[in-house]
Amino acid sequence: xxxxxxxxxxxxxxxxxxxxxxxxxxxxxxxxxxxxxxxxxxxxxxxxxxxxxxxxxxxxxxxxxxxxxxxxxxxxxxxxxxxxxxxxxxxxxxxxxxxxxxxxxxxxxxxxxxxxxxxxxxxxxxxxxxxxxxxxxxxxxxxxxxxxxxxxxxxxxxxxxxxxxxxxxxxxxxxxxxxxxxxxxxxxxxxxxxxxxxxxxxxxxxxxxxxxxxxxxxxxxxxxxxxxxxxxxxxxxxxxxxxxxxxxxxxxxxxxxxxxxxxxxxxxxxxxxxxxxxxxxxxxxxxxxxxxxxxxxxxxxxxxxxxxx
Amino acid sequence: xxxxxxxxxxxxxxxxxxxxxxxxxxxxxxxxxxxxxxxxxxxxxxxxxxxxxxxxxxxxxxxxxxxxxxxxxxxxxxxxxxxxxxxxxxxxxxxxxxxxxxxxxxxxxxxxxxxxxxxxxxxxxxxxxxxxxxxxxxxxxxxxxxxxxxxxxxxxxxxxxxxxxxxxxxxxxxxxxxxxxxxxxxxxxxxxxxxxxxxxxxxxxxxxxxxxxxxxxxxxxxxxxxxxxxxxxxxxxxxxxxxxxxxxxxxxxxxxxxxxxxxxxxxxxxxxxxxxxxxxxxxxxxxxxxxxxxxxxxxxxxxxxxxxxxxxxxxxxxxxxxxxxxxxxxxxxxxxxxxxxxxxxxxxxxxxxxxxxxxxxxxxxxxxxxxxxxxxxxxxxxxxxxxxxxxxxxxxxxxxxxxxxxxxxxxxxxxxxxxxxxxxxxxxxxxxxxxxxxxx
Numbered sequence: 001x002x003x004x005x006x007x008x009x010x011x012x013x014x015x016x017x018x019x020x021x022x023x024x025x026x027x028x029x030x031x032x033x034x035x036x037x038x039x040x041x042x043x044x045x046x047x048x049x050x051x052x053x054x055x056x057x058x059x060x061x062x063x064x065x066x067x068x069x070x071x072x073x074x075x076x077x078x079x080x081x082x083x084x085x086x087x088x089x090x091x092x093x094x095x096x097x098x099x100x101x102x103x104x105x106x107x108x109x110x111x112x113x114x115x116x117x118x119x120x121x122x123x124x125x126x127x128x129x130x131x132x133x134x135x136x137x138x139x140x141x142x143x144x145x146x147x148x149x150x151x152x153x154x155x156x157x158x159x160x161x162x163x164x165x166x167x168x169x170x171x172x173x174x175x176x177x178x179x180x181x182x183x184x185x186x187x188x189x190x191x192x193x194x195x196x197x198x199x200x201x202x203x204x205x206x207x208x209x210x211x212x213x214x215x216x217x218x219x220x221x222x223x224x225x226x227x228x229x230x231x232x233x234x235x236x237x238x239x240x241x242x243x244x245x246x247x248x249x250x251x252x253x254x255x256x257x258x259x260x261x262x263x264x265x266x267x268x269x270x271x272x273x274x275x276x277x278x279x280x281x282x283x284x285x286x287x288x289x290x291x292x293x294x295x296x297x298x299x300x301x302x303x304x305x306x307x308x309x
Numbered sequence: 310x311x312x313x314x315x316x317x318x319x320x321x322x323x324x325x326x327x328x329x330x331x332x333x334x335x336x337x338x339x340x341x342x343x344x345x346x347x348x349x350x351x352x353x354x355x356x357x358x359x360x361x362x363x364x365x366x367x368x369x370x371x372x373x374x375x376x377x378x379x380x381x382x383x384x385x386x387x388x389x390x391x392x393x394x395x396x397x398x399x400x401x402x403x404x405x406x407x408x409x410x411x412x413x414x415x416x417x418x419x420x421x422x423x424x425x426x427x428x429x430x431x432x433x434x435x436x437x438x439x440x441x442x443x444x445x446x447x448x449x450x451x452x453x454x455x456x457x458x459x460x461x462x463x464x465x466x467x468x469x470x471x472x473x474x475x476x477x478x479x480x481x482x483x484x485x486x487x488x489x490x491x492x493x494x495x496x497x498x499x500x501x502x503x504x505x506x507x508x509x510x511x512x513x514x515x516x517x518x519x520x521x522x523x524x525x526x527x528x529x530x531x532x533x534x535x536x537x538x539x540x541x542x543x544x545x546x547x548x549x550x551x552x553x554x555x556x557x558x559x560x561x562x563x564x565x566x567x568x569x570x571x572x573x574x575x576x577x578x579x580x581x582x583x584x585x586x587x588x589x590x591x592x593x594x595x596x597x598x599x600x601x602x603x604x605x606x607x608x609x610x611x612x613x614x615x616x617x618x619x620x621x622x623x624x625x626x627x628x629x630x631x632x633x634x635x636x637x638x639x640x641x642x643x644x645x646x647x648x649x650x651x652x653x654x655x656x657x658x659x660x661x662x663x664x665x666x667x668x669x670x671x672x673x674x675x676x677x678x679x680x681x682x683x684x685x686x687x688x689x690x691x692x693x694x695x696x697x698x699x700x701x702x703x704x705x706x707x708x709x710x711x712x713x714x715x716x717x718x719x720x721x722x723x724x725x726x727x728x729x730x731x732x733x734x735x736x737x738x739x740x741x742x743x744x745x746x747x748x749x
Contacts, residue, residue: 054713056413056437075737076720079727141577144518147594169579171727257525257579258723272407274716275433 049281099190132252197231361649364422366405371606375670418641420650425707432711442469472637476672521595523586538626539563551747606671634706717741
């Protein structure tokens with residue numbers, strides 16, 4: 001490299017000048033692509049959501065917020081909101097709890113740490129569809145004795161018959177069973193986030209606390225957990241937006257059935273099966289707003305704190 | 310370093326542009342095929358490039374085998390045409406139709422696609438001018454004399470015929486397991502809903518699943534047959550042309566009967582496909598299953614014998630009525646390979662094509678001149694009923710309601726399956742007919 005630079009010195013200087021603009025031109029295709037395919041299509045969706053388009057032929061007749069107002073008196077959309085809230089609570093709290101527990105266990109520097117770290121992280125490498133297909137079998141909701149399978153059969157063979165249940169077909173709370181599959185998939189990832197956070201806590205701090213007579217429990221409660229708050233916030237944002245957009249996992253576990261409906265599935269069905277494009281677009285925009293409510297304050301916070309440091 | 314960066318940058322921009330150019334080129338290629346036809350004599354021969362893309366949701370069981378058999382006939386008659394089988398998996402075509410809707414809204418239609426005869430075609434594709442009238446083909450091939458007269462109005466609008474029906478299916482079939490019924494003392498076949506419910510009470514008390522059901526669309530299938538049994542063919546037809554009031558006490562009685570029937574179904578219905586549900590009957594785990602007669606092709610594939618492993622009858626209370634649906638193929642407006650698509654439609658409507666497809670799929674031909682000896686004992690009985698019964702259309706399979714109306718009914722049904730509130734359900738059905746059906 002050095003000899004190359006020395007021999008090409010004048011030419012290299014000219015290229016360096018060019019480099020200033022080259023950076024911009026290199027990014028330009030992505031700027032254009034993002035502008036069209038993200039922001040352009042958001043604008044187009046907003047327009048469709050304010051129209052009465054129904055059927056295969058576009059119809060952009062402006063109807064104001066009618067589609068949105070109708071959604072909030074639509075019993076199916078109420079089911080969607082209920083399911084999203086239950087799914088998000090179970091999934092985020094479950095992943096955080098299990099992720100933090102695993103991270104603290106791994107942080108004890110026991111033998112086999114690398115093995116378990118990979119083991120817990122592996123589910124994240126699988127797509128939600130694959131997870132869904134496997135969990136569909138494990139969560140088999142048949143409860144009659146001759147047709148048990150998956151978890152229900154396991155419970156039966158262990159003599160724990162009282163635990164046999166209908167999983168995702170349980171009225172109202174069925175969506176929580178699907179959230180179990182999501183927890184299985186994402187808690188390893190949450191663990192990795194927390195483990196990074198734990199490793200960032202200086203050993204001196206822990207030792208200082210111990211010298212001052214703090215018990216191990218107090219070290220975690222007073223020193224380490226408060227220092228993990230930024231990690232928890234990131235994890236909540238990442239898990240939360242996955243949860244708001246969930247679609248493939250539910251389809252894979254349970255197919256399209258209304259008790260497990262979420263906004264993304266309603267959007268798809270009403271648009272492509274029912275050809276209600278206006279309604280479908282307004283569900284899409286509501287989804288976007290709900291994710292934005294979660295993400296934008298976070299971006300604001302992290303950009304500001306990034307600027308200060 | 311900089312040299313490398315710039316080189317890579319230039320390379321990637323070149324690749325990007327070549328991708329864009331090739332994408333545009335792909336789009337342009339499609340249009341000349343359409344306009345080139347008159348110039349064929351002067352144009353250089355392109356014998357190797359002939360193809361036809363046919364879109365369907367036949368990917369498994371007797372359906373895929375039947376399609377394959379018909380493709381063999383097509384290839385024998387058109388050896389130089391490449392057949393592109395664009396089938397998308399998913400029960401009753403729910404996934405396939407989402408894909409198709411996207412392609413059509415982007416004006417990239419397949420040459421021909423499968424559609425249920427009736428409002429699914431007329432209400433959606435004809436209204437938006439996505440398919441061509443086929444009267445010329447019917448006249449040229451003499452199909453008007455050979456296909457049933459009752460079928461033609463259902464696939465036509467304003468005198469234009471829009472699709473080529475390949476087969477006729479029956480929706481209102483009650484499949485049963487003779488051994489399970491006999492073991493539990495159900496020896497006489499029920500002839501109306503009351504007798505059927507009484508028989509299912511006996512079976513439920515004996516610990517057998519009286520009625521196997523699967524995911525949500527099979528629940529809609531059950532609903533339409535029970536509405537037909539409760540209302541009779543005339544009032545049932547009136548539901549779809551606006552002459553029967555969805556809010557009437559008769560419809561309410563029908564919905565109450567439906568709610569009662571749901572009480573006999575397996576608790577895990579929501580997690581089963583139609584195949585899973587039908588298989589419960591031939592495996593002896595359930596006594597009855599209401600499913601279209603494509604179940605018979607599935608039973609054949611499982612190696613089950615008619616009358617010993619499974620029995621059939623019209624759904625109690627619907628005897629003398631043939632609740633039908635028909636798979637048919639259409640010609641896309643702007644089909645990239647129009648001549649080859651017409652060749653495909655000729656095969657689909659021919660005696661040879663239909664007799665290749667139907668015995669395997671487990672359906673009866675739409676033509677009346679088919680060779681009866683090719684068909685098994687169930688299909689022969691269905692052919693007799695098709696010729697003699699009152700014909701009504703199916704809801705779950707696109708004959709009687711357009712897509713939007715059907716999807717609103719499906720939503721109302723899904724909510725009903727969860728809360729079992731008949732009054733809310735009926736009100737939602739009235740609203741669905743007003744917003745997307747013929748009711749004012």
